[in-house]
Amino acid sequence: MHFSIVGSGISGIATAIRLARLGHQVDVFEQHSTYGGKLGVLEMGEFRFDTGPSLFTMPQFVRELLDEDLNQKFQVETLPVLCNYFFSDHSRFQVSSNQDTFVKEAAQFFSENPKAISGFLEKSKIVYDITAPVFLENSLHKLSTYTKPTGLKGIANLWRLEMFKTMNQSLEKRFTNPKLVQFFSRYATYNGSDPYQAPATLNVIPHLEFEYGAHLPKLGMRQIADIMVEQALRLGVSFHYNQKVKSINYHNKMITSLSLENNQEFSTDGVIANVDAKIVYNKLLNIEIPKKIAQAENSSSALIFYWGINRSFPELDVHNIFFAENYKEEFKTIFKTLSLHHDPTIYINITSKVVKQDAPSDGENWFVMINVPYNNGQDWNQITHQAKSLILDKLSKHLKVDIQNHIVCESVLDPVTIESKTGSNKGSLYGSSSNDRMSAFFRQSNFSNQFDNLYFCGGSVHPGGGIPLCLLSAKIVSKVIFEKN
Ligand SMILES: Cc1cc2nc3c(=O)[nH]c(=O)nc-3n(C[C@H](O)[C@H](O)[C@H](O)COP(=O)(O)OP(=O)(O)OC[C@H]3O[C@@H](n4cnc5c(N)ncnc54)[C@H](O)[C@@H]3O)c2cc1C
Structure with missing residues (x-):
């Protein structure tokens, strides 16, 4: 099949690589003269x-x-x-x-019990290991995600996510030194959120930094985009620079083509939008933004x-x-x-x-x-x-x-x-913030409910912003496309 990707951000390039590996023909349209977007x-x-x-x-x-x-x-x-x-x-x-060194030095610097610090990181690891396969590596908007054994295990462990406390409330309960609370609170900014509003679920982020x-x-950093484009070109992906997409065109429930700003029209079997979801609805499809997405607070x-x-x-x-x-x-x-x-x-x-x-x-x-x-x-x-x-x-x-x-x-x-x-x-x-405990569920899904062949990747859609999550959105999109075709 022939897929068109709008935008050559990190997630657009990753999706292009994955779709090309599945044997699809892929064209990437980028408004600027180079790839990488925010990179x-x-x-x-x-x-x-x-x-x-x-x-x-x-x-x-x-x-x-x-x-x-x-x-x-x-x-x-x-x-x-x-x-x-x-x-x-x-x-x-x-x-x-080194996590052990960190725990020792932090306990000394912040005059805190080392067991409180290591216990916090260990708990974050357990939560991440159980929930990531369900909530970060799959579409949240497909029933099959929840009916698999990993999904059922994830649901059974939802209580561990501490969704009903803020990050800060959870940290203040664990630690006595306000400087240590401030240190761990900063991890909310890794996805553009506020630790005084965001759910304590985000306390898994420090674990990721120590583990990986x-x-x-x-x-x-630019080399990340460079090497990925080199891979995409090797797989036959075509990049079209200075080609701003003006509209994504459709007939009934099917996307049919893209119109470029230079008035060229490009027909396609499917579109993956690597552009902020609100802008996709508003400007490219020219339809109303679904309410929950319109209401989501920006990061x-x-x-x-x-x-x-x-x-x-x-x-x-x-x-x-x-x-x-x-x-x-x-x-x-x-x-x-x-x-x-x-x-x-x-x-x-x-x-x-x-x-x-x-x-x-x-x-x-x-x-x-x-x-x-x-x-x-x-x-x-x-x-x-x-x-x-x-x-x-x-x-x-x-x-x-x-x-x-x-x-x-x-x-x-x-x-x-x-x-x-x-x-x-x-x-x-980072698209929308994670300040609301339901933010993850309110983000744009990786596929459209209105159009059969429209998909979404990148920082404003599930599972969220930042390079690792953007790369996971590409993985989810290609999995959805693979299962469908
Ligand atoms: C200052 C800053 C610091 C950050 N720090 C970090 C960090 O330290 N670590 C981390 O992991 N993440 C960080 N992030 C977030 C991270 O950069 C993003 O989440 C990620 O790069 C977004 O990638 P994306 O795939 O969504 O595409 P984007 O990078 O958003 O790119 C979208 C692309 O689409 C193109 N485009 C838009 N509209 C059209 C159109 N109509 N037609 C054609 N092309 C179009 C744009 O030109 C752009 O190239 C930071 C971001 C910024 C801006």
Whole structure:
């Protein structure tokens, strides 16, 4: 059969590989001149930056897509330090990727019972192992998912998911030190959510980081998209760049063709949309967005400064966090008042710590990000200006050096540009947030209920945003298509 994929984000490329391996003819239409969507790249003089994702977990989901020789070519560094945390009292905690070392060091640093920490991670593992095969690796919207033995086991263990508590409530019950609670709460941001609203189910995320590690491809994050496209081309997938899809056309319950912005029409046996689901309904199908999807709250967005820095900072690692003093207030500002917090938590990613060619030998490439609300018409010029000054002030105090004096080049990405560059609704990074305990069930399913041959993959659909889950959505879509054809 002949399938068309709209969008060449990570999930679109993964779906193309999987469908081509099933023997289908695949065309991918991308509005921009290159593939990868949010996995973009930026070069400024001697500095190179990955513009989107910086944390790579569960590389096995990329590896399983690749031929053996490409797997060898795709070299990935496993980071010994997961992240460096700087707390508002200026104390600093470095997180070892070795779980036993982490438990020992965290117990000491946070004056907490090591058994409470290891018990928490062990419980997360049990929950993940029982529920992931049901809730992350299958469609939530097919009866067969629940009638298989794994499905029945998952349902029997639903109570373990702690859906009726928030992440923060669960953490506060377990730990006494507010800094440790803050540390584990941060994992809610891995899918753009608020730990004070999101269900405690998300407490499985730290387990994934310790179990599968944090990784960085030897050539930077962009290499993930590069290697996958190389694989797709090898399998005969055709990529059409600078081809914005204007509409997905249908007759009764069947998708028949795509119309491109240049007025060309492309007939097809089926479409996989790798575009934000709300935009697929609204703009491409031109029909009403199903109510539960329309009502789903967008995930948070980000404001990112890409700074070329003319010196190195040995106290920093690949991933670094400078926490806000009042984390609860910060999330309230992001999700309730939809504005900028006066003391934002700052994330700095420095790939040049590993990928030496990303910066001159005496410099570093800083990706400086704060979480901000999705675009709701705020004045982003003014917010960017204000945020830069808050960030510079805070970093200069922590690092005891005037950072402004060391910035040699700068580029900025805000929610509006995230939307225009990647097509994400309102610039949200991860589609819809997981703040509601039913969010997982309200996300767009991987297939359409209205059209027999329309499918969905990517960050805004089941099982959610972030590279690993986007790759799982590709796996689910191809399984659904395989079972159907
Ligand atoms: C700043 C930032 C930081 C992030 N950090 C992390 C991280 O550390 N770790 C992690 O795992 N995830 C992270 N994420 C999330 C992750 O990047 C996304 O979940 C994932 O890349 C989304 O992939 P996708 O397949 O949904 O496609 P997208 O990347 O959203 O790409 C969609 C593609 O569709 C194209 N398109 C849209 N409309 C049309 C149209 N009409 N016609 C043709 N083409 C169209 C777009 O141009 C784009 O190329 C981050 C995201 C951002 C933006």
